[in-house]
Amino acid sequence: MLDTAASPAPEASAGAARPLVEVRGLKMYFPIHTGLLRRHTGDVKAVDDVSFDILEGETLGLVGESGCGKSTCGRAVLRLYDITAGSIRLEGREIGQLSQEALRPLRPRMQMVFQDPQASLNPRMTVASIIGEPLVEHTSMSRAERLERIWELMDAVGLNRDFANRYPHEFSGGQRQRIGIARALALNPKFIVCDEPIAALDVSIQAQVVNLLEDLQEQLGLTYLFISHDLSMVRHIADRVAVMYLGRIVELAPRDDLYAEPLHPYAKALLSAVPEPDPKIARAARRIILKGDVPSPANPPKGCNFSTRCPRVMEICRRIDPALTEVAPGRQVACHLYTDASESAEETAPERGESNDTRQQGEEE
Amino acid sequence: MLNYTIRRLILAVPTLLFIALTIFLLLELAPGDPVAHMPLTIPPEVRELMRKALGLGEPVHIRFWKWLVQFFWVEPQVFIDWLTTKSAIAGILPDTQFYVSCAGGDLATCDARILSWQFRSPVMDIVLQRLPQTLWVVGTAYLVAIVIAIPVGVYSAYRQYSWFDNAGTFITMVGFSVPPFFSGVLVIVIFSVQLGWFPSIYDTTHRVTDWDSFVFQLRQMVMPVMVLALQITSQISRFMRASMLDNLNQDYVRTARAKGMTEPTVVLVHVLRNSMIPVVTVIALGIPSIFGGAIITEQVFKVNGIGEMLIKAIEANDIPTVQTLTFIFAVLIVVFNLIADLLYGILDPRIRYD
Structure with missing residues (x-):
């Protein structure tokens, strides 16, 4: 079923692209211990049964509000956490349950650019040693070769070579993020998770960094999972976009389709919040304002996670959790509004993982 | 850095003069008579x-x-x-x-x-006579404490809330709270009186000449060193643990793991090197206490070092000795404060003095 050769891509533009990363039923729960004996009394369901593919060479945007689990999802995909359940395949190889030690040789293939460029760089290491450290660990380059590679990477991200012996605190935010990108690129990865790489930068620098990421993607054939809450930036960079709410993906669609006509009520509300630069259109636009607060991920509502705030909530939403289903070519939505009522009534919660797989098969055929 | 050091040293002069005056006036105001213990x-x-x-x-x-x-x-x-x-x-x-x-x-x-006033001999001569005992006992205790405390602190933090961490936290709490006049007497009762393993009195006239006398020196040092080391270990390992915990959750540690570094590299190179910054300064600030001696522990084990010298001088109203010793401690504290600050600048590239 997951045989890549037999699966034509859902996206026409991607042509012969095959999934580089396949995530199935990913769950990342953080245990809650309470009481005198610190017994395990519950879980924060940061990522709760998420499935998606990332095609080779594409950028998958992952959007959602703060605390919806997007960063956790990105880290879990790279196995920076020991995941609770699920399967993650990178280039066809299962990495979901590998030990951290077994993962280490695979780390060069997948890298991460972190949100806070200040905190993610070791303050006691120079730029050269930050970028060069993975080369020491994973390659047998000589000192001179390594320095050559460090300079090459610094050139690639637009940093002056003379800065190689400086410390991270001596740089501006944008330069630090370039160091972070150079570091991620050091071992020629295929797949990079960008965890809000521009959130800590000011607007003029954001565009530079995003353009740098796009250029590098073009030159090196990189695949990105681009996590952001900046919907306009995601529209700019992503090929497909996944919208997350409370640990679930509620809608996964090609970028243009999603921005033209979001299907899920949450995606609609989220996209209505994007500021419109044209005042005429802005005046005509109707913002959908959601009532209430996001429920706690430790105690999500029964049925659909969004049922407590959904403006179009139905009776079935409070009972049965809708599965992510393909409603149009390449478009997947988890909402009862778009699925046949009788069909979704048959699906019960424990079977959800299975039904996802069936859906995936259907999509691939 | 050189300018900063010179500026700090110049600033130290009025500071020390003020300290000297304060000590002098305090001793002046204190009741007591140097000839009070003479026959009536x-x-x-x-x-x-x-x-x-x-x-x-x-x-x-x-x-x-x-x-x-x-x-x-x-x-x-x-x-x-x-x-x-x-x-x-x-x-x-x-x-x-x-x-x-x-x-x-x-x-x-x-x-x-x-x-x-007690000995009618120069105070500094007595200090030079007493210093070796104190440096041997207290200095060894300090070294032993550092050697134990750093691995314990690192491992406690790395396995936070494990049984090792819980046991370590409990023992350091006990070690930090039990005063040496209790733990000292306790180990004397157990190891000298009951078991007879170690001598209860430290013989300062003992000379190390051959293997046997060296073994004897070690045996008489074990108890005072361990009593002192328990306290110092507790303090430093707590610092080490807290500092490691601060750093273990930093983003750069996640970066190091994402780079595919081995776990020992992540913990011992990335985290430990950053965590050592505050710990090294704490260790540097503690060094004057080695010279200052451990007043109570020296009393308990009859080590006639600097601490013992100070307490005897206070008892005898020997004001020049008390004044001089206290002032030497003050000088050491000022100097090691400066050294700690300079170490901070050397260890942490974010801090530069100029």
């Missing part, structure tokens, strides 16, 4: 003469000035002379002819020095 049969007028002979007849500011001259002018000269003739390090240098043994005869130089 001595008539009051003779007592008064004895006080005058100790230099107590003069006004406060004159006595303070005399002490300053003695400490900052006479003693350094004598010390340099001692270094160039008697010491192993600088004995090859030309003799400066200042140091005269007070037992030998030339009382003129000898009288100019700071004299202890």
Whole structure:
């Protein structure tokens, strides 16, 4: 079923692209211990049964509000956490349950650019040693070769070579993020998770960094999972976009389709919040304002996670959790509004993982 | 960095002068009489003469000035002379002819020095006699404590809330709260009285000449060193653990893991090197206490080091000794504060002094 050769891509533009990363039923729960004996009394369901593919060479945007689990999802995909359940395949190889030690040789293939460029760089290491450290660990380059590679990477991200012996605190935010990108690129990865790489930068620098990421993607054939809450930036960079709410993906669609006509009520509300630069259109636009607060991920509502705030909530939403289903070519939505009522009534919660797989098969055929 | 050091050293001069004045005035205000422990049969007028002979007849500011001259002018000269003739390090240098043994005869130089009222001998000579004992016992305890505390702190933090961490936290809490006059006596009762493994009294006249005497030296050092090390270990391992915990959750640690570094590299290179910054300064700030001795522990095990010297001088109202010792501690604290600050600048590239 997951045989890549037999699966034509859902996206026409991607042509012969095959999934580089396949995530199935990913769950990342953080245990809650309470009481005198610190017994395990519950879980924060940061990522709760998420499935998606990332095609080779594409950028998958992952959007959602703060605390919806997007960063956790990105880290879990790279196995920076020991995941609770699920399967993650990178280039066809299962990495979901590998030990951290077994993962280490695979780390060069997948890298991460972190949100806070200040905190993610070791303050006691120079730029050269930050970028060069993975080369020491994973390659047998000589000192001179390594320095050559460090300079090459610094050139690639637009940093002056003379800065190689400086410390991270001596740089501006944008330069630090370039160091972070150079570091991620050091071992020629295929797949990079960008965890809000521009959130800590000011607007003029954001565009530079995003353009740098796009250029590098073009030159090196990189695949990105681009996590952001900046919907306009995601529209700019992503090929497909996944919208997350409370640990679930509620809608996964090609970028243009999603921005033209979001299907899920949450995606609609989220996209209505994007500021419109044209005042005429802005005046005509109707913002959908959601009532209430996001429920706690430790105690999500029964049925659909969004049922407590959904403006179009139905009776079935409070009972049965809708599965992510393909409603149009390449478009997947988890909402009862778009699925046949009788069909979704048959699906019960424990079977959800299975039904996802069936859906995936259907999509691939 | 050099400018900063010079500026700090210049600033240290008024600081130390103020400390010296404060100590002097505090001792002046404190009740007590240096001839109080003399036999009651001595008539009051003779007592008064004895006080005058100790230099107590003069006004406060004159006595303070005399002490300053003695400490900052006479003693350094004598010390340099001692270094160039008697010491192993600088004995090859030309003799400066200042140091005269007070037992030998030339009382003129000898009288100019700071004299202890108890012993009628220069305070600094006694300090130099007492210092080796203190450095051996307290210094070894400090080294042992650091060697134990750092791995314990690192592992406790790495496995936070594990049984090891919980046990370590409990033991360090006990070690930090139990005073040495209790733990010292306790180990004497257990290991000397009941088991008879170690001598209860530290013999300072013992000379290490061969293997057997070396073993004896080790045996008599075990208990005082361990009692002191328990306290210091508790303190440093807590610092180490807290500092490691601060750093273990930092983003750069996640970066290091994402780079595919081995776990020992992540913990020992990335986290430990950053966590050592505050710990090293704490260790540096604790070094004056090695010289200061451990007053109570030295008393319990009868180690006649600096701490014991200070407490005896306080009991005997030996004001010049108390004044001089306290001031030496103050100098050491000021100096090691500066060293700690400079270490911070060396270890942490984000901090630069200029």
